Amino acid sequence: MNTLDDTYDRLRYFLRALCEFDDSLRVSLAEVRDHDSALEAQWQDEAARAYRRIFEPLVEVTEHYIIQDAPRFEDLIDQKIRQLDDFLHGR
Numbered sequence: 001m002n003t004l005d006d007t008y009d010r011l012r013y014f015l016r017a018l019c020e021f022d023d024s025l026r027v028s029l030a031e032v033r034d035h036d037s038a039l040e041a042q043w044q045d046e047a048a049r050a051y052r053r054i055f056e057p058l059v060e061v062t063e064h065y066i067i068q069d070a071p072r073f074e075d076l077i078d079q080k081i082r083q084l085d086d087f088l089h090g091r
């Protein structure tokens with residue numbers, strides 16, 4: 001049976017993992033975009049256009065997550081951790 005203490009610990013571990021994931025995603029996306037920009041000037045055939053039709057929407061969705069969703073998710077979990085901490089310690 002899980003206790004609130006277990007939930008508190010799991011939320012803290014989850015937030016740490018989520019933040020690490022978000023940070024890695026930010027770095028990886030920046031690296032991929034840099035390499036893509038360098039490649040774009042040299043690769044301009046039909047295959048490149050097909051690639052762009054797939055790649056650009058993926059970048060847009062990922063940027064949306066990084067800029068808007070990730071901070072909201074991190075804040076939500078952090079808020080739940082603080083609320084549970086207050087409850088567990090009688091504040």
